[in-house]
Amino acid sequence: MSGKRIRPLGTPREVRVSMNTEGTPTAVVVGRRTRRVSTVRERWRIDDEWWRTPLARDYAVGVLDDGRPLTLYRDLVEGGWWVQGEEG
Amino acid sequence: MRSIRTRAAALPSSPLEPGSGPARARERTGQGTGRGSRSALCLWLPTFELRLELVRSPALDSTSVALLSSEGGTRRTLWQVSERAAEAGVRPGQLVSQAVSLCPALTLLEPDPAHYDAAQDALLEVLSVLTPVVEPAGRGRIFLGMDGLGRLYGSPRHQVRRVLSALFRVLPAPLVAATRAGLAPGRFAAWVAAAGALAGEPVIVPEDALRPFLAGRPVSALPVDETVLERLDRLGVRTLGELLRIPAPALVAQFGEQGARARAWAAGERIDPVRPWHRPRPVRATLDFPVPVGQVETLHGALDRLLERALAKSERRGRSVAAARVVGRLEGGGSWMVEAVLRDPSGHREALAFVLRTRMGLAPPPRAVETLTVEFYHFGPPADQGALFDRKDDAGRELSEGEIPYSLRSAVRELKLRLGHSPLYRVVEVDPMSRIPERRHALLSFDP
Numbered sequence: 322m323s324g325k326r327i328r329p330l331g332t333p334r335e336v337r338v339s340m341n342t343e344g345t346p347t348a349v350v351v352g353r354r355t356r357r358v359s360t361v362r363e364r365w366r367i368d369d370e371w372w373r374t375p376l377a378r379d380y381a382v383g384v385l386d387d388g389r390p391l392t393l394y395r396d397l398v399e400g401g402w403w404v405q406g407e408e409g
Numbered sequence: 410m411r412s413i414r415t416r417a418a419a420l421p422s423s424p425l426e427p428g429s430g431p432a433r434a435r436e437r438t439g440q441g442t443g444r445g446s447r448s449a450l451c452l453w454l455p456t457f458e459l460r461l462e463l464v465r466s467p468a469l470d471s472t473s474v475a476l477l478s479s480e481g482g483t484r485r486t487l488w489q490v491s492e493r494a495a496e497a498g499v500r501p502g503q504l505v506s507q508a509v510s511l512c513p514a515l516t517l518l519e520p521d522p523a524h525y526d527a528a529q530d531a532l533l534e535v536l537s538v539l540t541p542v543v544e545p546a547g548r549g550r551i552f553l554g555m556d557g558l559g560r561l562y563g564s565p566r567h568q569v570r571r572v573l574s575a576l577f578r579v580l581p582a583p584l585v586a587a588t589r590a591g592l593a594p595g596r597f598a599a600w601v602a603a604a605g606a607l608a609g610e611p612v613i614v615p616e617d618a619l620r621p622f623l624a625g626r627p628v629s630a631l632p633v634d635e636t637v638l639e640r641l642d643r644l645g646v647r648t649l650g651e652l653l654r655i656p657a658p659a660l661v662a663q664f665g666e667q668g669a670r671a672r673a674w675a676a677g678e679r680i681d682p683v684r685p686w687h688r689p690r691p692v693r694a695t696l697d698f699p700v701p702v703g704q705v706e707t708l709h710g711a712l713d714r715l716l717e718r719a720l721a722k723s724e725r726r727g728r729s730v731a732a733a734r735v736v737g738r739l740e741g742g743g744s745w746m747v748e749a750v751l752r753d754p755s756g757h758r759e760a761l762a763f764v765l766r767t768r769m770g771l772a773p774p775p776r777a778v779e780t781l782t783v784e785f786y787h788f789g790p791p792a793d794q795g796a797l798f799d800r801k802d803d804a805g806r807e808l809s810e811g812e813i814p815y816s817l818r819s820a821v822r823e824l825k826l827r828l829g830h831s832p833l834y835r836v837v838e839v840d841p842m843s844r845i846p847e848r849r850h851a852l853l854s855f856d857p
Contacts, residue, residue, distance in 0.1 A: 329851055369844055
């Protein structure tokens with residue numbers, strides 16, 4: 322496949338997130354604006370690739386105050402919050 | 410310069426009618442709204458196009474001259490005629506064969522629309538320096554909004570004089586001298602004033618004299634259907650004053666909504682303000698032929714190429730095209746032009762090509778074309794790009810799996826020419842069952 326270029330899709334990007342005492346996101350900085358997370362619809366956790374570079378993420382699908390869904394995860398190995406795509 | 414007869418018997422069609430293409434396109438796209446100017450100055454240069462031809466060829470001034478209509482075909486008719494030709498019985502709308510038999514010495518001129526449009530554009534340019542509210546109503550007829558200009562230019566008479574003197578910058582003196590001017594409240598009254606004015610003697614109608622002024626003017630000035638005017642004529646109604654003597658309910662009963670509007674205009678109760686004309690910067694693409702081209706197929710091929718190029722231009726900014734024209738510079742001088750106002754603004758080459766080809770078929774270029782230009786001059790809302798992914802070819806055949814639509818292929822080719830590479834990507838599955846979202850799919854460059 323000469324001349325063809327491949328690019329990743331859905332690469333997570335780091336964001337700043339405020340959370341409550343239970344660790345649930347309550348606000349997220351999107352661009353230059355801080356958006357309130359109205360509700361968290363779903364949460365799940367993945368632990369994978371323990372045999373090479375361990376990967377552990379705590380996922381949350383939140384709904385922003387303007388109605389947009391946002392998929393976030395907290396990196397449990399490196400730390401920090403990341404947003405993964407802007408659809409649920 | 411000799412005086413020249415106008416095409417219509419009484420007054421030409423009113424500029425208030427939504428007749429001209431750009432005006433219609435503007436109405437549809439919602440441009441040009443706002444309060445506008447109540448005080449209106451109408452400048453009118455009758456037989457603008459023929460006068461421009463006579464300025465270009467002064468030797469013709471003392472001969473019988475007629476300008477041909479742009480509609481092609483074997484039975485061509487006359488568009489405008491000089492007074493000397495009119496004295497020999499030649500009339501606008503006559504067949505060429507009839508006109509030549511009446512006046513064997515008649516000189517026939519092909520219209521040069523590009524030249525006329527350039528002159529009109531120059532006029533608009535000069536006038537827009539004097540007032541920001543300029544509204545063209547066809548070639549040779551322009552409305553100016555004069556509200557608030559008294560402190561700049563003085564009394565109404567001084568304002569008109571100031572405007573007329575500005576015309577010297579772009580028109581030769583005989584044409585300025587022949588320009589009629591009417592200043593009145595609203596476009597209708599200003600047009601009636603200009604149409605009734607003598608060359609060099611502007612008619613100024615103050616607010617309180619509007620009704621008596623209109624009362625003596627012919628009903629043919631009303632911007633209503635020809636059938637309404639014919640019926641009024643049969644009823645013996647000649648002037649706007651006579652129209653007002655008919656009771657309003659009777660007028661509405663006879664002519665419906667048009668009757669009510671006609672009465673409001675005649676009474677000076679309806680004042681149409683001059684609206685500032687919004688002219689978006691046109692998008693053009695031009696092709697110079699190595700040798701003049703007369704073959705229709707070659708011109709159609711060139712039209713397709715030019716449409717593609719014009720649609721791909723960044724200054725279109727994704728807007729759909731509401732009106733387009735094709736202009737050709739002809740072998741041996743002169744120009745030819747067809748215009749199309751689209752019922753549904755489109756950003757698709759095929760849709761635009763279909764309409765313009767139809768117009769070209771109705772009015773083909775009279776001689777071989779040296780240079781062809783496509784110009785988009787009115788725009789609609791942003792065009793959707795659904796056609797890029799249309800799974801049918803030009804003949805309507807469904808494309809099989811793996812076949813790339815022509816429109817998408819040509820879009821990629823255009824992008825590669827501009828950027829050096831294709832910036833389009835196709836989504837491909839990498840590990841669709843992965844628990845880690847960013848590993849499920851990837852983007853692969855798309856370069857068919």
